[in-house]
Amino acid sequence: MTTAAPSRDAKAGPEAGATGAPASAGRRIAGALLHDWAAVLSTGFLILVVLMAICAPLITAITGYGPSDFDAAAVDSDLGGLPRGAFGGVSAEHWLGVEPQNGRDILARIMYGARVSFLIAFSATVLTTLLGVVFGMLAGFYQGWADQVISRVMDFLMAFPSLIFMIAILSSLPAGNRSVLLVVVISVFGWPYLARVVRGQTMTLVNREFVEAARASGAGAGALVFKEILPNLRSSLIVMTTLAVPGYIGTEAGLSFLGVGVTPPTPSWGQMIASSVNWYAVDPMYFAVPGLFLFLTVLSLTVLGDRIRAATDAGEAS
Amino acid sequence: MARYLAGRIAGLALILFMVCLFTYLIFFQLSPDPAVMICGKTCTPERIVQIRTILGLDEPFLSQFRDFLVGLFAGRDYGSGANLIHCPAPCLGYSFQTSQSVWEMIVDRLPVSATVAVGAAVLWLLAGIGAGLLSAVKEGTWWDRTLMGLALGGASIPNYVLALSLQYVLVVHLQILPFPSAVAFSDGPVLWFQSYLMPWVVLATGYACLYARLTRANVIDTLAENFMRTARAKGLSPVLTMRRHALRPALTPITTIFGMDFAALLGGALITETVFGLNGVGKMAADSIAKNDQPVIMAVTLLAATFVVVGNVVVDLVYTGLDPRVRIR
Numbered sequence: 001m002t003t004a005a006p007s008r009d010a011k012a013g014p015e016a017g018a019t020g021a022p023a024s025a026g027r028r029i030a031g032a033l034l035h036d037w038a039a040v041l042s043t044g045f046l047i048l049v050v051l052m053a054i055c056a057p058l059i060t061a062i063t064g065y066g067p068s069d070f071d072a073a074a075v076d077s078d079l080g081g082l083p084r085g086a087f088g089g090v091s092a093e094h095w096l097g098v099e100p101q102n103g104r105d106i107l108a109r110i111m112y113g114a115r116v117s118f119l120i121a122f123s124a125t126v127l128t129t130l131l132g133v134v135f136g137m138l139a140g141f142y143q144g145w146a147d148q149v150i151s152r153v154m155d156f157l158m159a160f161p162s163l164i165f166m167i168a169i170l171s172s173l174p175a176g177n178r179s180v181l182l183v184v185v186i187s188v189f190g191w192p193y194l195a196r197v198v199r200g201q202t203m204t205l206v207n208r209e210f211v212e213a214a215r216a217s218g219a220g221a222g223a224l225v226f227k228e229i230l231p232n233l234r235s236s237l238i239v240m241t242t243l244a245v246p247g248y249i250g251t252e253a254g255l256s257f258l259g260v261g262v263t264p265p266t267p268s269w270g271q272m273i274a275s276s277v278n279w280y281a282v283d284p285m286y287f288a289v290p291g292l293f294l295f296l297t298v299l300s301l302t303v304l305g306d307r308i309r310a311a312t313d314a315g316e317a318s
Numbered sequence: 319m320a321r322y323l324a325g326r327i328a329g330l331a332l333i334l335f336m337v338c339l340f341t342y343l344i345f346f347q348l349s350p351d352p353a354v355m356i357c358g359k360t361c362t363p364e365r366i367v368q369i370r371t372i373l374g375l376d377e378p379f380l381s382q383f384r385d386f387l388v389g390l391f392a393g394r395d396y397g398s399g400a401n402l403i404h405c406p407a408p409c410l411g412y413s414f415q416t417s418q419s420v421w422e423m424i425v426d427r428l429p430v431s432a433t434v435a436v437g438a439a440v441l442w443l444l445a446g447i448g449a450g451l452l453s454a455v456k457e458g459t460w461w462d463r464t465l466m467g468l469a470l471g472g473a474s475i476p477n478y479v480l481a482l483s484l485q486y487v488l489v490v491h492l493q494i495l496p497f498p499s500a501v502a503f504s505d506g507p508v509l510w511f512q513s514y515l516m517p518w519v520v521l522a523t524g525y526a527c528l529y530a531r532l533t534r535a536n537v538i539d540t541l542a543e544n545f546m547r548t549a550r551a552k553g554l555s556p557v558l559t560m561r562r563h564a565l566r567p568a569l570t571p572i573t574t575i576f577g578m579d580f581a582a583l584l585g586g587a588l589i590t591e592t593v594f595g596l597n598g599v600g601k602m603a604a605d606s607i608a609k610n611d612q613p614v615i616m617a618v619t620l621l622a623a624t625f626v627v628v629g630n631v632v633v634d635l636v637y638t639g640l641d642p643r644v645r646i647r
Binding site: 038155156158159160161163164165167168169171172246250253254257258259260273276277280281284287291294295298299302303306 | 329333334336337341344345467470471473474475476478479482483486490582585586588589592603604607608610615618619622623626627630
């Protein structure tokens with residue numbers, strides 16, 4: 001998309017920059033994705049999980065078991081609380097089985113866990129993208145001392161062993177709202193990776209003819225940034241953010257798995273996997289269900305991001 | 319060159335200093351009073367005051383931090399008179415939990431982390447670059463699609479999920495491997511290999527998948543270059559064109575990423591070590607965080623940051639050697 005847009009910008013002025021090319025690029029990418037069975041399958045699975053998350057209260061109303069409802073009848077206290085029935089207690093009432101010992105419905109916990117996971121991952125993506133774009137563009141556009149300061153801060157944040165630090169911060173900070181805390185911590189350590197790319201691309205864009213032309217025709221810094229540079233960053237931003245979401249879902253699950261993320265009673269996939277560790281030898285379903293959901297969600301998002309990138313690259317090459 | 323190096327080392331020292339200051343600020347100032355924790359259950363106010371004095375916690379923040387830095391380079395003394403404890407130079411303090419010297423704890427556990435990191439690195443370099451090369455050479459074929467599909471899948475599986483699945487299948491169900499533990503090489507090479515095999519595989523999987531994709535992309539880009547056409551045109555065999563002309567430009571960027579990944583891993587593979595109960599630096603970090611053992615958290619963060627920052631400089635230096643087009647100014 002960048003190859004066509006610049007020449008038109010240069011001739012028609014800043015107003016024409018944002019229209020035309022992106023819409024057709026979006027349609028082309030969507031068309032390419034529709035012809036790819038892996039992308040279609042991934043999208044299908046993601047829609048299913050998102051629907052499950054949105055309709056969680058509705059579905060739990062139908063099954064009759066909420067995420068924190070104990071069901072003593074579904075577990076066998078003589079066997080140390082193992083679920084009754086095959087495959088971890090799968091039955092008409094508990095579609096994906098129950099947790100050992102307290103008999104909480106796994107489906108309900110998966111659905112409510114998906115809510116938490118998606119909410120945190122998407123908020124973190126929005127916040128990182130915002131921070132990354134703002135600081136990356138500031139550094140790339142103004143260069144000089146602004147670039148020096150921002151680049152040093154990025155070096156500093158990237159030198160941190162982020163996982164150790166995230167865990168340490170999360171465990172030493174007072175309880176409070178864990179989800180907000182997770183989003184903030186993930187974003188603070190996440191934005192430099194995006195900002196670095198934005199900075200580099202802005203630096204090359206600033207010297208392109210169409211930006212110089214706009215500058216010569218009297219466009220202010222704001223107009224240059226928002227009408228000339230930002231539209232040209234769009235495709236790489238889309239690719240980077242789609243590839244960031246699965247990463248953040250994984251990070252959230254990992255932190256919850258380690259016991260510093262989302263705290264009980266709020267369900268989360270990572271937490272479910274952590275509590276299944278003691279049971280997986282006798283009740284593998286308890287581990288397999290959240291494990292599979294986590295794996296398939298991350299996989300679907302990764303495949304989708306990968307295919308979007310391939311489609312974008314193909315568009316840029318043509 | 320000397321000026322460049324001096325500049326890099328100064329930058330490195332600055333970043334490490336900032337990491338140090340930031341970590342110290344967060345863990346010693348914002349978290350619960352360590353004196354209360356050391357004191358334990360049977361505790362008197364006098365005892366707490368005494369501990370605070372010995373550790374220097376009653377001093378203002380900046381002088382505490384200065385003492386910490388001095389201790390790092392010159393060693394420091396805790397307490398006075400008969401209770402005097404001398405902590406020799408690289409002094410990272412003593413664990414609040416076990417009263418062990420933190421430096422000794424790290425030295426004890428580093429070999430386990432290094433074993434995990436080196437084994438995994440060998441595995442992921444072989445598998446990742448091998449798969450990437452095969453995919454690139456056979457671009458568009460069944461091989462390529464299968465390998466790249468696997469790479470996407472492998473990159474998506476969280477390592478603790480992979481760890482637990484492997485453990486279930488190989489240890490609990492099929493019983494062909496022992497439960498992983500930090501067996502020393504001297505206890506028998508076979509047992510050592512078996513014990514570390516799963517941690518290596520688990521840790522290597524994610525990286526191998528990433529490297530396979532990177533290698534493939536780089537090799538395909540290189541194969542499209544003009545000098546490759548020239549090499550083929552002058553009659554070099556495909557194997558020789560690959561080995562002599564394609565591999566070096568295609569794999570040079572990989573060394574950069576490898577250096578950074580490996581350096582980061584030396585600071586401990588936290589999740590893998592915790593899941594498998596391997597007593598390395600990563601597990602030490604997790605344990606110390608769970609028990610709020612601030613000197614240990616501080617030390618592990620600093621150690622990992624040092625590896626990352628030094629790794630970064632080393633990578634840049636190696637890169638200029640590998641790729642003469644990059645000039646140091």
